[in-house]
Amino acid sequence: MWLGALERRLLDRVLAPPPKLLFRERQLERALELVGRSESFVVYGPIGTGKTTLALAAARGLEGVAYVSCASARTYSALRSKLLKPAAYYVVDDYPMAVREPRLRELVRSLKPKIVVVYPPAAAYEELEGLEGIEMPAYTLEELEEICRERAARLALAVEEEDVRAAAKAGFEHGGNARVALMVLAERAAANLQRAAALRA
Known part of the structure; x- marks a missing residue:
């Protein structure tokens, strides 16, 4: 339940409209x-x-x-x-x-x-x-990486560069879809937090 609630909160934050729409x-x-x-x-x-x-x-x-x-x-x-x-x-x-x-x-x-x-x-x-x-054309891989980096930095997400690249790659493979990329980014942030909590337990 804890992870499910965490994922939902992270997903809501990550998918919320940004203050600036990059590449548009x-x-x-x-x-x-x-x-x-x-x-x-x-x-x-x-x-x-x-x-x-x-x-x-x-x-x-x-x-x-x-x-x-x-x-x-x-x-x-x-x-x-x-x-x-x-x-x-x-x-x-x-x-x-x-x-x-x-x-x-x-x-x-x-x-x-x-x-x-x-x-x-x-x-x-x-x-x-x-x-x-x-x-509104499909995003390029590089654009998706930058979108994920901006979101991770602004929201202080628990992700590394490899998470950003994996999320961007998933979005690119789904037709340049930023929503997919951000959903994967949120999932990886939640998984990283869960692993960190398990290590502290």
Whole structure:
């Protein structure tokens, strides 16, 4: 139980949005420009490339942001109650996971201004046609290593360089996925703490 609780706490800390989104400066700058003009846009890329973090960072500081995750609210009726409320900006996350029936597609088309997070190809979503797209490419191995190092240093994780490299390698082998890399980093930090506790016992 102790290790399970420790792993959960570490995972929550490691996966929490960072104060700075590494290797996404250009994308964030463009997103902030669009938000500043109250324009709608699409953020697209593979899983674990910072799409949600970018969308929320772009909307940070705005009052009246309506955020909805289609991973937890997938149907028209579930999403309708969240998206029909007046908002300064709508952030529709994991849109491909929604049941995209005609009523929902029309609802999403009508939202203004909005940020919609999708997986590629962005052109597959006709209701988002005409919106500017911000691409979030898969991370390189070197980028994943730096992301893991930054997280380990900032959170004072009980990891060594070999842990950082192993975590980054796992993320790279899963398509440049930072989320996988950070999950492995948290697992290794928890295992290191458990070994240290066993030695002290």
